[in-house]
Amino acid sequence: MKSSILKNKKILLAVTGGIAAYKSAELIQRIKEEDASVTVLMTEAAQRFITPLTLQTLSSNPVYTDIFSAPLSHIELAVVSDALLIAPASANTIAKMASGMADNIVTLSYLAFKGPVILVPAMNWRMYEHPSVKRNIQILKDRGCIEVVPEEGILACGEKGRGRMASVERIVETLKYALSPKDLKGKKIVVTAGPTVEPIDPIRYISNRSSGKMGYAIARVARRRGAEVVLITGPTEINSPDGVETIYVETAEQMLDAVVSSIKNAYILVMAAAVADFTVERYSDKKYERDRLQSLKLKPTVDIIKTVSSLPKRPFIIGFSAETGPNIARAKRKMAKKGMDMIVFNNVLEEGSGFGTDTNRIVIIDRNTVKELPLISKEECAEEIFNHALTLLEKA
Numbered sequence: 001m002k003s004s005i006l007k008n009k010k011i012l013l014a015v016t017g018g019i020a021a022y023k024s025a026e027l028i029q030r031i032k033e034e035d036a037s038v039t040v041l042m043t044e045a046a047q048r049f050i051t052p053l054t055l056q057t058l059s060s061n062p063v064y065t066d067i068f069s070a071p072l073s074h075i076e077l078a079v080v081s082d083a084l085l086i087a088p089a090s091a092n093t094i095a096k097m098a099s100g101m102a103d104n105i106v107t108l109s110y111l112a113f114k115g116p117v118i119l120v121p122a123m124n125w126r127m128y129e130h131p132s133v134k135r136n137i138q139i140l141k142d143r144g145c146i147e148v149v150p151e152e153g154i155l156a157c158g159e160k161g162r163g164r165m166a167s168v169e170r171i172v173e174t175l176k177y178a179l180s181p182k183d184l185k186g187k188k189i190v191v192t193a194g195p196t197v198e199p200i201d202p203i204r205y206i207s208n209r210s211s212g213k214m215g216y217a218i219a220r221v222a223r224r225r226g227a228e229v230v231l232i233t234g235p236t237e238i239n240s241p242d243g244v245e246t247i248y249v250e251t252a253e254q255m256l257d258a259v260v261s262s263i264k265n266a267y268i269l270v271m272a273a274a275v276a277d278f279t280v281e282r283y284s285d286k287k288y289e290r291d292r293l294q295s296l297k298l299k300p301t302v303d304i305i306k307t308v309s310s311l312p313k314r315p316f317i318i319g320f321s322a323e324t325g326p327n328i329a330r331a332k333r334k335m336a337k338k339g340m341d342m343i344v345f346n347n348v349l350e351e352g353s354g355f356g357t358d359t360n361r362i363v364i365i366d367r368n369t370v371k372e373l374p375l376i377s378k379e380e381c382a383e384e385i386f387n388h389a390l391t392l393l394e395k396a
Contacts, residue, residue, distance in 0.1 A: 001217060001358050003379035005176045005224070006034035012081040012113070013038050014106040015055070017045025019156040020088040020122035020165035024050065027087060028058045030168045031175070037061065039077060041105045043093065067105050074105060078112035083178055086110075087148075088122035088165045091133050098136035116178035117145045120171055125161025148174045170242065177224045177243075183390060185226030188266045190315070191219045192259065192273035194234035197250045198301065200293075201284040209355040210274035212236030214320070214378050218270050219244050221382035227267075232258045234273060252276055252301035259304055266315040268389060271305050274322065309339030316393060318342045318385065324349050331365055342366045342389060344381075364388050 011031055015024045028038050038059045042052055052063040064073050078084075086093065086106070093106060102108045110117065119140060127133055128150060141147055148166040155163050193215020198206040212233060219231040220241045229244045232255060240246040247262070249255045252275045263269055281297040305319050319340040321331035324347070331345040345363040348354030352375050353361040360381050364371040366388070373384055 001379045002377040005180050006036040009036040009082040011036050011038050012077055012084045014041040014086040015046040016043045016090040016093040018088045018090045018122050021046050021049035023165055025058055027168050030172055043104050043106050064105050074108035074112050078109055083115055084113045084117045087120035089119050091123050091127050094136045098139040118174055119145045120148045120166055121150050122165035123163050125163040128163045180224035182226035187227050189222040189227040189268050190230045190262050190266045191215055191270045192232045194236040195274050196234045196252045196276045198276045198279035199283055200280050201287050203287050206276055208274045211356045212238050215272035217378040218272055218382040230262045256302045256304045263315055269315045270318045272320050276301055305338045316341050321345045322348050
């Protein structure tokens with residue numbers, strides 16, 4: 001999902017020797033989708049696995065392989081780049097970096113670079129677990145490098161273990177984390193996401209069309225900006241973001257319990273979940289006959305926001321109002337009635353806005369202002385939501 005964090009950023013991608021070097025081609029394309037530029041450095045061993053011409057074509061920039069053909073390139077590139085990404089990082093390169101060796105374009109550039117350094121190890125699981133490799137990675141982490149831990153799975157040799165290069169999406173997410181402002185550092189943010197599921201019997205339930213994408217985007221952005229994030233989520237098909245405590249629930253009652261137990265010392269509560277409005281009056285532990293479902297008695301679910309807003313000590317509350325039409329007045333009434341500090345409105349009937357999309361067109365509303373935004377990605381929406389909330393909190 002696209003965000004504004006990498007826009008116009010200059011990424012220095014160092015490719016070292018390993019079979020995972022072929023993944024650098026996809027990585028370059030994915031970074032460029034974020035409107036960032038990529039300049040590639042390659043060790044001699046890396047060129048055995050993928051050609052400089054391939055990466056030059058994909059990056060639209062020269063590829064640097066030999067320090068002697070451009071003697072000051074390691075200094076010049078280090079000065080103008082925003083992040084150094086070493087992917088894949090071989091055991092050999094990691095050892096050289098840890099010991100301070102500078103015998104190729106990658107290790108020279110590392111010593112000259114002063115910004116965030118992201119290390120993406122990829123190797124056989126036996127090598128990754130070797131004490132010397134573990135020690136070298138820890139040395140680099142102690143110096144401020146960020147490791148994107150390799151994944152478990154079938155390796156190139158046919159064995160199974162932890163050593164596969166992290167997915168492109170995890171690497172790009174780490175880049176966003178490294179380059180995001182840390183204006184939420186030290187703050188606890190609680191986010192709800194997805195639908196709730198209200199069971200009728202062991203087979204049927206009441207729910208809604210929420211995909212959870214907006215809530216998960218909010219949790220990722222909060223974590224990038226340095227927050228301690230608790231994500232309380234109903235059933236979705238989205239993987240939990242790295243570095244986020246995730247609590248899985250199903251019903252509105254379970255979500256309420258999780259929210260109340262999580263908001264102690266929280267700075268902001270973002271209620272992005274689509275909580276079901278009703279639950280059945282009587283749940284059956286056996287499947288209802290079809291005829292009995294012609295008339296189903298319902299009762300309202302708990303109002304989580306109203307419950308939290310009535311607490312004597314509560315966080316700043318951001319709610320959501322998904323409507324089928326441009327009914328901003330209704331969102332304002334909802335904000336006032338439930339005691340929210342801010343509400344985010346969107347019309348789900350607008351193209352590209354609503355459930356299951358990667359984009360949204362939102363209106364941010366507080367007690368004094370109404371801010372309309374164009375159609376942007378849900379991550380960009382999340383960034384705007386936090387920007388607005390922090391402005392309000394600073395004025396309070």
